[in-house]
Amino acid sequence: MPFFNQLFAVRxxxxxxxxxxxxxxxxxxxxxxxxxxPSLQGAGDPFSYVSDELELxxxxxxxxxxxxxxxxxxxxxHLIYGGGKxxxxxxxxxxxxxxxxxxxxxxxxxxxxxxxxxxATLLHDDIIDGAEIRRGKESAYKKFGLKSTLVTGDFLxxxxxxxxxxxxxxxxxxxxxxxALLTEGEMLQGFFNRNRAVTLDDYVEIVKRKxxxxxQTGAKIGAYLAGAxxxxxxxxxxxxxxxxxxFQMVDDILDVxxxxxxxxxxxxxxxxxxxxxxxxxxxxxESQPAVCExxxxxRPTDNQITIALDAIKAGSAIQQAKSLSxxxxxxxxxxxxxxxxxxxxxxxxxxxxxxxxxxx
Amino acid sequence: MPFFNQLFAVRxxxxxxxxxxxxxxxxxxxxxxxxxxPSLQGAGDPFSYVSDELELxxxxxxxxxxxxxxxxxxxxxHLIYGGGKxxxxxxxxxxxxxxxxxxxxxxxxxxxxxxxxxxATLLHDDIIDGAEIRRGKESAYKKFGLKSTLVTGDFLxxxxxxxxxxxxxxxxxxxxxxxALLTEGEMLQGFFNRNRAVTLDDYVEIVKRKxxxxxQTGAKIGAYLAGAxxxxxxxxxxxxxxxxxxFQMVDDILDVxxxxxxxxxxxxxxxxxxxxxxxxxxxxxESQPAVCExxxxxRPTDNQITIALDAIKAGSAIQQAKSLSxxxxxxxxxxxxxxxxxxxxxxxxxxxxxxxxxxx
Numbered sequence: 001m002p003f004f005n006q007l008f009a010v011r012x013x014x015x016x017x018x019x020x021x022x023x024x025x026x027x028x029x030x031x032x033x034x035x036x037x038p039s040l041q042g043a044g045d046p047f048s049y050v051s052d053e054l055e056l057x058x059x060x061x062x063x064x065x066x067x068x069x070x071x072x073x074x075x076x077x078h079l080i081y082g083g084g085k086x087x088x089x090x091x092x093x094x095x096x097x098x099x100x101x102x103x104x105x106x107x108x109x110x111x112x113x114x115x116x117x118x119x120a121t122l123l124h125d126d127i128i129d130g131a132e133i134r135r136g137k138e139s140a141y142k143k144f145g146l147k148s149t150l151v152t153g154d155f156l157x158x159x160x161x162x163x164x165x166x167x168x169x170x171x172x173x174x175x176x177x178x179x180a181l182l183t184e185g186e187m188l189q190g191f192f193n194r195n196r197a198v199t200l201d202d203y204v205e206i207v208k209r210k211x212x213x214x215x216q217t218g219a220k221i222g223a224y225l226a227g228a229x230x231x232x233x234x235x236x237x238x239x240x241x242x243x244x245x246x247f248q249m250v251d252d253i254l255d256v257x258x259x260x261x262x263x264x265x266x267x268x269x270x271x272x273x274x275x276x277x278x279x280x281x282x283x284x285x286e287s288q289p290a291v292c293e294x295x296x297x298x299r300p301t302d303n304q305i306t307i308a309l310d311a312i313k314a315g316s317a318i319q320q321a322k323s324l325s326x327x328x329x330x331x332x333x334x335x336x337x338x339x340x341x342x343x344x345x346x347x348x349x350x351x352x353x354x355x356x357x358x359x360x
Numbered sequence: 361m362p363f364f365n366q367l368f369a370v371r372x373x374x375x376x377x378x379x380x381x382x383x384x385x386x387x388x389x390x391x392x393x394x395x396x397x398p399s400l401q402g403a404g405d406p407f408s409y410v411s412d413e414l415e416l417x418x419x420x421x422x423x424x425x426x427x428x429x430x431x432x433x434x435x436x437x438h439l440i441y442g443g444g445k446x447x448x449x450x451x452x453x454x455x456x457x458x459x460x461x462x463x464x465x466x467x468x469x470x471x472x473x474x475x476x477x478x479x480a481t482l483l484h485d486d487i488i489d490g491a492e493i494r495r496g497k498e499s500a501y502k503k504f505g506l507k508s509t510l511v512t513g514d515f516l517x518x519x520x521x522x523x524x525x526x527x528x529x530x531x532x533x534x535x536x537x538x539x540a541l542l543t544e545g546e547m548l549q550g551f552f553n554r555n556r557a558v559t560l561d562d563y564v565e566i567v568k569r570k571x572x573x574x575x576q577t578g579a580k581i582g583a584y585l586a587g588a589x590x591x592x593x594x595x596x597x598x599x600x601x602x603x604x605x606x607f608q609m610v611d612d613i614l615d616v617x618x619x620x621x622x623x624x625x626x627x628x629x630x631x632x633x634x635x636x637x638x639x640x641x642x643x644x645x646e647s648q649p650a651v652c653e654x655x656x657x658x659r660p661t662d663n664q665i666t667i668a669l670d671a672i673k674a675g676s677a678i679q680q681a682k683s684l685s686x687x688x689x690x691x692x693x694x695x696x697x698x699x700x701x702x703x704x705x706x707x708x709x710x711x712x713x714x715x716x717x718x719x720x
Contacts, residue, residue: 067543124511128506128510148547151484151546153514154514154539154543158540162532162536164525165524166532172521176525180518182514183432183511184427184432187431187432187508187511190511
C-alpha cells in the first residue's frame with residue numbers, strides 16, 4: 001500500500017522508524033529486510049492509537065510464517081515485510097477499541113488472520129496477473145516461481161485459519177464468508193478482464209467482494225468482539241465496506257495519475273493487465289477510442305498505454321472517479337458519527353479523511 | 361483414486377450404483393455428471409458401514425461448492441464428482457464410529473472438511489504439475505485454465521475452514537497442522553523433483569506430509585470426537601499415518617505396473633513429471649542408468665519413459681516397494697488390533713487388507 005507512504009508524505013506527517021524491538025523481531029525472520037510502520041504525530045493519528053496492538057500483530061505474523069521449509073518462510077517474508085502498511089489490521093483494531101474492547105489478544109489474532117488472508121490473495125493474484133512487480137520490488141511470483149508462490153499462498157491461508165478458527169461459529173462464518181467473497185470477486189473481475197461490457201455497477205460489485213470485504217469483516221468482528229450491540233456492529237461493518245470501496249477507488253485513480261516512484265510500480269498497470277478499474281470504466285463510458293483499444297487488446301504497447309492514460313486524464317473520468325470515491329468516504333464518515341465518541345473513533349475518522357482530503 | 365475401482369474389480373466385489381437420492385442431489389449441482397460410490401458386499405465392507413454418513417458428506421459437499429460465481433461451482437464439481445472415492449472421509453467416519461461416536465453431524469462435517477482440503481490440493485497440484493489428466497479425464501487446469509482453477513482451490517480451502525472452524529481449538533489446530541504439512545510436503549517434493557539425491561527417508565518424509573497427513577488427522581479427530589482416551593487417539597492416528605503411507609506407496613507402484621485404463625491416467629506419470637516416487641528411488645539406488653536419465657531429464661521422451669519403466673520392472677524395485685508398503689500396512693493393522701472390537705474396526709482392518717492382499 002504505497003498509497004499510505006505518499007499520503008503521509010503529502011500531509012507532512014513524520015514517518016517514524018519502527019520501534020527497535022519490532023525491527024529486531026522482524027530481522028530475526030528475514031535478515032536484511034527492514035520495514036517501517038509509519039506513525040503519524042498529532043491528533044487523530046490512527047497508527048499511534050494502535051501501535052502496541054500492531055506490534056503484537058507483527059509478533060503473530062512472524063510466528064505464523066515459520067515453517068520447516070525455509071522457502072515458505074522466505075516467500076511469506078518477502079511479501080509480509082515488503083511494505084504492507086497493515087491498514088486492514090488497523091481498521092480491525094480501531095473498531096474493537098472504539099467499543100472499549102478489552103481482550104486485546106483476541107482482536108490481535110483476528111487482525112493477524114485478516115492480514116494473512118490479504119497476503120495470501122496478493123501472492124495468488126500475482127500468479128494470476130503474471131505480475132512482475134509488487135510494492136516496488138520483484139513479485140514473489142517473479143522471484144520464486146509459480147509453484148512455490150502458489151503453495152506459500154495456501155500456507156498463509158492455512159495460518160489465517162489457525163488464528164481465526166479458535167473463535168465462535170459466528171466469527172468463523174464471517175471470516176469464511178469474506179474469503180469466499182474474495183474468490184468470487186476474483187472470478188467476477190476475471191470475467192470482465194478486457195471486457196468493455198463492464199458497467200459501474202459491476203465495478204462496485206467486484207470491489208465490494210475483492211477489496212472491501214476484508215475491511216468490512218475486520219471492522220465488523222472488531223465491534224462484535226468488543227461487545228457492541230447489533231445495530232452498531234452493522235454500522236461499523238458499513239464503515240468498513242464504504243471505507244474499503246473508497247480505498248480501492250483511490251488506488252485505481254492513482255494507477256492513472258499517481259507517480260510511479262511513490263506507488264512502487266509503474267502507472268497504467270490496470271490498462272496493461274486489462275483490469276476493469278474505475279477510471280477505465282468511466283472513460284469507456286465516454287467512448288474514448290484510445291482507452292477502448294488499449295483495454296481490449298491482449299498486449300497493448302507502451303505507446304498505446306501512454307496515449308490511453310493521456311486520454312483518460314483529458315476527459316472527465318478522473319474527476320468523476322474522485323467524486324465517487326469521496327461519496328463512499330462520506331458514507332463511511334456517516335457511520336463513524338454513530339459510534340460512541342473516543343480516541344479510536346477519531347482514528348477511524350482520520351483514516352477516511354486522509355482519503356477524502358488528499359490532493360491528487 | 362481409480363485405485364479403488366481396480367481394487368474392487370480385482371477382488372470380484374460388486375460395485376453398486378449410487379443411491380438414487382444421492383445421484384439426484386449430485387445431478388442437481390452438476391447435470392450430466394454421474395459418479396458411483398462403490399459398495400462392497402459382504403463381511404468387512406468398509407463402505408457399507410458408513411454409507412449413510414458418506415451420503416451426508418455428499419450433501420455437505422454439494423452445499424459447500426455452491427457459489428454465486430457459477431464457474432467456481434462448475435470447476436469444484438468437475439473434481440468433486442470426478443471419481444474421488446472418499447477414502448479420507450471413510451477413514452475419518454470409521455474411526456469415529458469405532459469408538460461409539462454419537463454426534464454424527466460433527467464427524468460428517470470434519471470428513472467433509474478433509475475431502476475439501478484434499479480436493480483443493482489436487483486442483484493446485486494440477487497447476488503445479490501442469491497436469492492434463494486427472495482421474496481419467498481432462499484436468500480442471502487444462503479445461504478451465506490456471507486462474508479459475510487456482511481460485512477454485514482457494515475457494516475449497518475456505519469452505520473446508522467453514523466446516524472445521526466450528527470445532528474446539530484442538531481440532532482447529534490439528535486440521536491446520538495437517539494442511540501446513542501438506543504445503544510443506546509439496547515444497548519438499550518440489551525440492552527433490554528430478555533430483556537424484558533423494559533418499560528413501562526423504563521419500564517417507566514427503567509422503568507423511570503430502571498424503572498421510574489427512575488420513576492421520578481424519579483418523580485422530582474421529583477417535584477424539586468420539587471420546588476415545590488419549591492413548592487410543594494416538595493409536596488411531598498411527599493407523600491413519602501408516603495406512604496413508606501404504607496407500608501412497610501402492611499408488612506409486614501402480615504408476616509403474618498398473619493398467620492405464622484402470623488407473624484413469626497413463627502409467628509413468630511420476631517419471632514424466634520427475635516426481636520422486638518410491639519405485640524410482642529404489643531403482644536409482646540400484647543405479648539403473650535408464651531410470652536415472654529419464655528422471656533427471658526435464659522432458660524425457662516417450663521412448664525414454666518406456667525404457668525406464670521396463671528397467672524398473674526388470675530390477676527388484678517393485679518387489680522392494682511392495683514389501684515396504686506391506687510393512688506399513690502391517691503397522692496399521694497392529695494399531696487396529698488395539699481398538700475395541702466392532703464392525704467399524706473391521707472396516708478399518710479391511711481397508712488395510714485390501715491394500716496388502718491385492719495381487720499386483
